[in-house]
Amino acid sequence: MGLEQFKNRNVGTQNYKVLDLEMPPITAMEKFKQVVSRTFKPELFAGLGVTLREMINALFRGKMHTTQYPFEKLPISPRYRAIHEMLRLLESGHYRCIGCGLCEKICISNCISMDTRYDENQRKEVTEYTINFGRCIFCGYCAEVCPELAIVHGGRYETASEQRASFSLFEDMLTPIDKLNLQQEYQGFGAISSNADENIKKTPLAY
Amino acid sequence: MVDATMLPEVTAAGVIIKAILILAVIAGLAGFGTYIERKILAFMQRRLGPMHVGPHGVLQLAADGIKLFTKEDIIPQHANKIIFAIAPIITAATAFIALAAVPVFPDFTIPFIDVYVPSIASDINVGILFVLGMMAAGLYGPLLAGMAQSNKWGIIGSARTAIQFLSYEVVTGLSILAPIMMVGSLSFVDFNNYQADGALWLVVYQPVAFVLFLIAGFAETNRTPFDLLEHEAEIISGYVTEYSGMRWGLFFIGEYANMITIGIIASVVFLGGYNDFWFIPGWIMIIGKIAFSFFFMLWVRASWPHVRPDQLMWLCWKVLMPLAVINILITGLVMMIV
Numbered sequence: 001m002g003l004e005q006f007k008n009r010n011v012g013t014q015n016y017k018v019l020d021l022e023m024p025p026i027t028a029m030e031k032f033k034q035v036v037s038r039t040f041k042p043e044l045f046a047g048l049g050v051t052l053r054e055m056i057n058a059l060f061r062g063k064m065h066t067t068q069y070p071f072e073k074l075p076i077s078p079r080y081r082a083i084h085e086m087l088r089l090l091e092s093g094h095y096r097c098i099g100c101g102l103c104e105k106i107c108i109s110n111c112i113s114m115d116t117r118y119d120e121n122q123r124k125e126v127t128e129y130t131i132n133f134g135r136c137i138f139c140g141y142c143a144e145v146c147p148e149l150a151i152v153h154g155g156r157y158e159t160a161s162e163q164r165a166s167f168s169l170f171e172d173m174l175t176p177i178d179k180l181n182l183q184q185e186y187q188g189f190g191a192i193s194s195n196a197d198e199n200i201k202k203t204p205l206a207y
Numbered sequence: 208m209v210d211a212t213m214l215p216e217v218t219a220a221g222v223i224i225k226a227i228l229i230l231a232v233i234a235g236l237a238g239f240g241t242y243i244e245r246k247i248l249a250f251m252q253r254r255l256g257p258m259h260v261g262p263h264g265v266l267q268l269a270a271d272g273i274k275l276f277t278k279e280d281i282i283p284q285h286a287n288k289i290i291f292a293i294a295p296i297i298t299a300a301t302a303f304i305a306l307a308a309v310p311v312f313p314d315f316t317i318p319f320i321d322v323y324v325p326s327i328a329s330d331i332n333v334g335i336l337f338v339l340g341m342m343a344a345g346l347y348g349p350l351l352a353g354m355a356q357s358n359k360w361g362i363i364g365s366a367r368t369a370i371q372f373l374s375y376e377v378v379t380g381l382s383i384l385a386p387i388m389m390v391g392s393l394s395f396v397d398f399n400n401y402q403a404d405g406a407l408w409l410v411v412y413q414p415v416a417f418v419l420f421l422i423a424g425f426a427e428t429n430r431t432p433f434d435l436l437e438h439e440a441e442i443i444s445g446y447v448t449e450y451s452g453m454r455w456g457l458f459f460i461g462e463y464a465n466m467i468t469i470g471i472i473a474s475v476v477f478l479g480g481y482n483d484f485w486f487i488p489g490w491i492m493i494i495g496k497i498a499f500s501f502f503f504m505l506w507v508r509a510s511w512p513h514v515r516p517d518q519l520m521w522l523c524w525k526v527l528m529p530l531a532v533i534n535i536l537i538t539g540l541v542m543m544i545v
């Protein structure tokens with residue numbers, strides 16, 4: 001359904017249907033007729049039939065709906081914004097973060113704090129990186145702003161902890177080096193779209 | 208059918224054993240009924256129900272029992288303490304007293320000490336009147352509980368108890384009068400014998416009375432279409448709002464025992480009792496019938512919405528009572544002519 005139908009505020013032009021409701025009974029005879037017809041219509045048994053059908057569906061046709069949560073989990077969307085992950089470069093295994101500080105700057109609840117320094121190759125090295133998950137609102141801005149697709153949202157949504165303010169360190173969020181081959185590219189906020197290649201226009205050399 | 212004169216003499220020891228049996232088995236069943244109810248309601252909504260305590264949750268009853276026993280027993284400050292304390296006992300006690308006069312299991316003799324245990328703890332000749340009277344007296348429980356706890360929801364609950372009582376009681380009595388006229392006795396054993404030896408079940412002769420009795424029975428046990436007394440969505444918990452722990456548990460045991468009693472009455476009076484059916488022995492038949500009527504109550508709870516108190520009164524006095532009277536008239540006329 002398109003948005004236009006909701007935006008149409010002109011009464012009378014929308015697709016509303018008038019239900020064909022009977023008038024309520026007025027005379028005693030009409031009331032009596034209604035009682036008799038309601039008494040002998042098998043509507044109550046239709047109700048019993050529905051519940052019995054659902055019971056048979058659940059027990060014998062494998063249509064039970066329950067997910068026994070701690071033991072089974074429903075799949076979540078790849079765009080879901082749960083606890084952050086820091087990704088690594090697939091080729092070298094080095095972390096992707098270049099220490100630009102954009103995520104720290106944009107974070108609207110001010111919960112990312114980081115520190116960097118130049119290493120011996122004059123390359124920026126991340127020395128401190130923590131996210132205070134007691135304050136993070138999982139808005140996804142950090143993932144969107146990150147130029148290297150380094151900080152992304154993962155799927156770990158069970159965030160109960162002993163502390164009210166639970167911090168995550170850089171190492172906790174970084175993909176373990178032995179699980180590098182399992183690292184998934186994030187599909188959500190800030191990720192490149194699947195047809196990104198088509199959208200790229202070649203920059204003319206003499207620009 | 209064994210002739211009554213051939214049965215061994217009923218001794219006091221037999222009756223006591225029977226009474227203990229009824230208490231133990233029905234109290235256990237009443238507790239287990241809550242598990243079955245949750246499971247069936249869950250299945251009808253395509254859920255699993257209790258799963259974690261024991262295999263498929265069968266030990267849920269034990270967990271609930273521990274919870275109920277260890278919960279703090281609170282008596283509200285402004286409650287009438289004595290009445291508040293005895294109200295649950297009235298419900299549970301009357302439910303079990305009613306079971307004294309209905310046939311619960313087949314009779315048997317304990318082998319070594321040679322004690323004969325009858326099928327009815329006490330086969331009094333006004334069995335049906337006694338059972339219905341006891342179940343009606345059981346409504347004093349909710350009535351007093353609601354009024355004693357100085358809580359507005361409790362008061363509404365007990366007012367609804369009075370309404371419900373005034374509505375269904377006339378239908379229960381009148382609906383069961385027609386079968387009583389046909390059998391000519393108030394004893395359950397006579398009802399059973401009337402339908403013995405391949406005779407048609409009374410429900411064939413008295414379908415209207417059966418339906419009316421079922422409706423009244425639902426009201427009597429406050430099952431769903433008529434669960435006005437403690438409808439959570441409207442009056443918190445009605446008459447049990449202030450109860451906790453084992454006192455609350457007693458109300459529930461009483462309610463489930465009443466469900467079983469209604470199931471027994473319906474099966475003995477209308478559905479052929481504990482007679483053998485074709486090749487199926489009688490005790491399997493009676494258990495099957497009681498189980499089905501229990502299941503039917505849960506099935507109805509899963510399917511139908513509940514009615515308002517005024518609708519219940521309207522239904523009972525303006526529809527069901529005239530139907531019951533007409534049914535009695537027609538039964539009488541047919542008995543006179545035939």
Ligand code: SF4
Pocket residue numbers: 106107108109110111112131135136137138139140141142143
């Ligand atoms: S998700 Fe939002 S609030 Fe959380 S760290 Fe990123 S920018 Fe900050």
Ligand code: SF4
Pocket residue numbers: 096097098099100101102103104145146147148149150151
């Ligand atoms: S925006 Fe990305 S690259 Fe820049 S500091 Fe944050 S995580 Fe590192």
